[in-house]
Amino acid sequence: MKALVWEGANELAVRQVPDPQLRNEQDAIVRVRRTVTCGSDLHLLGGYIPFMEHGDVLGHEFLGEIVEVGSQVRKHKVGDRVVVCSFVSCGKCWYCQQQQFSLCDNGNTNPMITENVWGSAPGGCYGYSHALGGFAGSHAEYIRVPYADQGAFTVPDGVSDERALFASDAAPTGWMGADLAGVKPGDVVAVWGAGGVGQMAARASVLLGADRVIVIDRLDNRLEMARTHLGVETLNYERQDVSGELLERSGGRGPDVCIEAVGMESHSSGPQFWYDQVKQQLRIESDRPIAAREAIYNCRKGGSVFVLGVFAGLVDKFPLGAVMNKGLTLRGAQQHGQRYIPMLLERMARGELVTEHLATHTMPLDEAPRGYEMFKQKLDGCVRAVFQPTS
Amino acid sequence: MRWLIGGAVVVAGGMVARRLLGGTDQGDGHRQRGQARRRGPRWHVATVNRPAGDVAPGGQLPEPLAGLGDAVEVQLRPAPGDQGTEIAVRLRDGSRLPVAAAARRATGRDPEQAIRAALRESKQLLETSEVLHPDYPPTTEPTPMNKPLRMATQQGRREGRL
Numbered sequence: 430m431k432a433l434v435w436e437g438a439n440e441l442a443v444r445q446v447p448d449p450q451l452r453n454e455q456d457a458i459v460r461v462r463r464t465v466t467c468g469s470d471l472h473l474l475g476g477y478i479p480f481m482e483h484g485d486v487l488g489h490e491f492l493g494e495i496v497e498v499g500s501q502v503r504k505h506k507v508g509d510r511v512v513v514c515s516f517v518s519c520g521k522c523w524y525c526q527q528q529q530f531s532l533c534d535n536g537n538t539n540p541m542i543t544e545n546v547w548g549s550a551p552g553g554c555y556g557y558s559h560a561l562g563g564f565a566g567s568h569a570e571y572i573r574v575p576y577a578d579q580g581a582f583t584v585p586d587g588v589s590d591e592r593a594l595f596a597s598d599a600a601p602t603g604w605m606g607a608d609l610a611g612v613k614p615g616d617v618v619a620v621w622g623a624g625g626v627g628q629m630a631a632r633a634s635v636l637l638g639a640d641r642v643i644v645i646d647r648l649d650n651r652l653e654m655a656r657t658h659l660g661v662e663t664l665n666y667e668r669q670d671v672s673g674e675l676l677e678r679s680g681g682r683g684p685d686v687c688i689e690a691v692g693m694e695s696h697s698s699g700p701q702f703w704y705d706q707v708k709q710q711l712r713i714e715s716d717r718p719i720a721a722r723e724a725i726y727n728c729r730k731g732g733s734v735f736v737l738g739v740f741a742g743l744v745d746k747f748p749l750g751a752v753m754n755k756g757l758t759l760r761g762a763q764q765h766g767q768r769y770i771p772m773l774l775e776r777m778a779r780g781e782l783v784t785e786h787l788a789t790h791t792m793p794l795d796e797a798p799r800g801y802e803m804f805k806q807k808l809d810g811c812v813r814a815v816f817q818p819t820s
Numbered sequence: 821m822r823w824l825i826g827g828a829v830v831v832a833g834g835m836v837a838r839r840l841l842g843g844t845d846q847g848d849g850h851r852q853r854g855q856a857r858r859r860g861p862r863w864h865v866a867t868v869n870r871p872a873g874d875v876a877p878g879g880q881l882p883e884p885l886a887g888l889g890d891a892v893e894v895q896l897r898p899a900p901g902d903q904g905t906e907i908a909v910r911l912r913d914g915s916r917l918p919v920a921a922a923a924r925r926a927t928g929r930d931p932e933q934a935i936r937a938a939l940r941e942s943k944q945l946l947e948t949s950e951v952l953h954p955d956y957p958p959t960t961e962p963t964p965m966n967k968p969l970r971m972a973t974q975q976g977r978r979e980g981r982l
Contacts, residue, residue, distance in 0.1 A: 434959060446959035453950050480969060484960035501949070521947045523869040523903050535944050538954040539976035548981070559973050565955050573955055576948070 431818065432486045432569035433797040438476030441798040446486065449565060449573035454501035457577035459513065463594045464491035464567040465788065466804045466814045468624050469739040472693055473558060474801065477715065478741050480542060480560040488568030488816075489515035489555040490598035492590055495581070496571070504578040510590075511581040512774070513574055514766035515598040517553035517562060520579035531763035536576070537562045546742070551763060568797055570818045582770045585778045594815065595625065595784035596773045601766035602737055603629025603690070604773060607637055609760060610686045610735035614638030619675055619684040619727065621720040623651035623663070625787045625813050626737055627690035632659045632782060634686070641678060645671055647696065650810040658786045667698045675727050683729035691720035692738025708745055715742030725751050725759070736761030787813045794818040861911035863895075864932065864982055866939040869904040870946045872896050882945050884938035885909065892935060907942065909935050933978035940977045 432446045449458055467490050472478050474487075492512045495505050505511065518525050518533035525533050536552030537543070542560040543550040553575075556566020565572060574581055584593040603626050612618055618634040620627050623646035634642045642661040646652055652663035664674050675684055693716035696702055705717035724734050725748050734757055752759050776782040789812045792800055800814030868875055875896055880886065885894060885907070895908040911931055941951045954976075962970060972979075 432959065447957040450956060452953040452956060455950060482960040482966040482969060483963045486959050519948045521869065523867070526869065535948055535952060538952055539973050540940070541976050541980040542972065544980035544982070550980070559969060563954055563973060565959055575952055
């Protein structure tokens with residue numbers, strides 16, 4: 430089959446790879462109809478997460494049609510149109526039963542790496558390096574889906590592929606950030622990052638009853654998108670004083686909830702960007718936490734900060750003093766999508782949650798390297814590039 | 821950017837080597853300066869989200885653990901907070917020099933690697949009824965750059981902190 434593979438830092442190619450096979454009785458094989466770039470892929474692409482092999486298939490956010498099922502798959506049958514959670518989770522371990530699905534004990538076939546690096550192993554993730562299981566990604570014609578009854582969700586007839594695609598990762602990740610950060614009616618919420626996940630976190634905050642939701646970015650097209658499609662306020666950090674504006678818009682208190690949806694390659698207009706960039710390139714720190722620092726600094730006393738952006742290792746100049754002395758609650762997680770996807774699909778069917786606008790560029794899989802270049806460089810207003818491996 | 825990857829692999833390799841030499845998982849009783857440190861076999865413990873009666877019905881352990889035979893001691897106890905059952909396993913034989921243990925781990929012949937794999941596979945069988953296999957056939961191909969990573973992932977369930 431045809432797939433987009435990683436061939437080294439910033440080197441991608443579309444080429445033939447072996448078709449996936451059923452390896453377990455709870456597996457399904459899905460023919461991929463749509464698969465989309467994610468900002469976290471850029472960390473893999475750039476070589477910042479050093480557990481990729483030449484030939485690994487990228488992609489973890491996808492939708493398709495089941496074409497083969499293992500003997501123990503009960504909920505699904507051949508022909509089902511499904512959206513698949515990006516995290517591989519068994520549904521049976523203690524963490525899954527606590528609805529902390531991305532912490533699954535059994536979804537990572539290769540727990541040694543993350544146990545040594547982080548102390549414990551989270552679950553697996555499609556197309557996200559051998560640290561998270563080495564599962565082939567979705568930028569391919571077909572993909573193997575382990576624990577298919579747990580991770581694949583039938584898409585309601587009234588929901589289009591274009592909309593349901595983002596129920597795989599961006600929407601549940603964003604919703605989880607707002608939910609686990611404790612967004613409640615009357616809150617002021619600030620979201621750093623107007624990419625797919627940040628926009629979904631902002632929309633979730635609106636739907637959870639926040640009084641004001643403010644999205645912060647430097648790209649005007651993304652901020653315009655947030656205002657138009659999500660009904661939220663925006664700040665452009667290159668032209669506006671973020672700290673002052675957030676104080677002004679929250680009665681001098683600071684936001685009740687601050688959600689970081691940027692991750693380890695954060696940008697800034699200030700000298701701190703170059704400080705972190707140099708340290709990252711010299712490998713003195715692995716991740717640039719600029720937005721996380723700002724979220725902690727600007728959050729109100731006793732407020733809640735949620736880290737949704739992907740971080741891999743060590744950061745420098747982390748404001749632990751602010752966390753402690755302001756009594757903040759600091760939390761983060763990879764997405765517990767199985768907890769939210771059925772609800773999100775229902776909201777999509779009712780029109781409460783729209784996502785199609787995120788797919789600014791749609792193209793055949795053959796053009797995926799160009800799609801990633803556009804996505805990485807933010808060319809032509811690219812927010813997300815969607816690939817169609819099969820028509 | 822390749823040097824970045826290479827550097828990270830070296831760091832990760834160093835961490836693995838340190839662990840292979842037992843640098844972080846020894847009890848205080850095994851740390852003695854000025855003399856060769858001998859390692860006593862430690863308990864490897866996994867918590868299974870099943871009641872004890874399901875873990876060893878009629879005293880019969882799951883096949884991966886039963887296959888270790890008399891070479892190991894096994895203890896079962898309820899996990900606090902209704903988290904299931906703790907399975908603790910350790911070798912019966914005596915202490916070993918860390919260098920000898922490291923050599924066996926590096927060559928994949930350390931019995932403690934077999935314990936880790938058996939614990940993980942038993943947990944998966946008990947909780948999900950199957951052992952999750954990696955994708956096959958692989959889409960990757962060997963290169964000089966990914967050789968250390970490939971060596972590491974071949975020990976994916978046999979190593980780690982368990």
